[in-house]
Amino acid sequence: MQYKVCNEDLYAFYAKNYSSLAPTRQGDGALDMRACIKEEVTALDPGESRMMGTGLMVAIPEFWCGFLLPRSGLSTKYSIKLANDVGFIDSNFRNEVKVVLKNESEKPFSIERLDRIAQLAIVPHYDYHKLTRVAYLPESVRGDSKGFNSSGVK
Secondary structure (H helix, E strand, C coil): CEEEECCEEEEEEECCCCHHHCCECCCCCCCCEEEECCCCEEEECCCCEEEEECCEEEECCCCEEEEEECCHHHHHHHCEEECCCCEEECCCCCCCCEEEEEECCCCCEEEECCCEEEEEEEEECCCHHHCCCCCCCCCCCCCCCCCCCCCCCC
């Protein structure tokens, strides 16, 4: 299966017998694809983390990358999160995309085949070969803020 991402080729391959796991877009304004679980039925016990396959393999164009992101509904409703918060997929990665889910609730959480468990965003990244070493950075309107909410909440 081939997709176009800003006129770049993005190839997606689904493991044998898992073609129904194709990432889906939920509505015209959606900018991501949802990754599905390929296992039949499983349960995550409270506090448990487990690596799970998606059946998806991608060939991301050079100077692009993939971000595997948590789904906000799983986190807010069920306390199910990606154990590493965000997964990064390099353009030269060719194996199955997997996720590590963590159950941070006090109840077991049941996961069924084709449940949407993560979001895959394919985005361009800067060509790091073009970075230039400098003696100082230009001034900023933020000044020498320390980060971590230094710009305030409101």
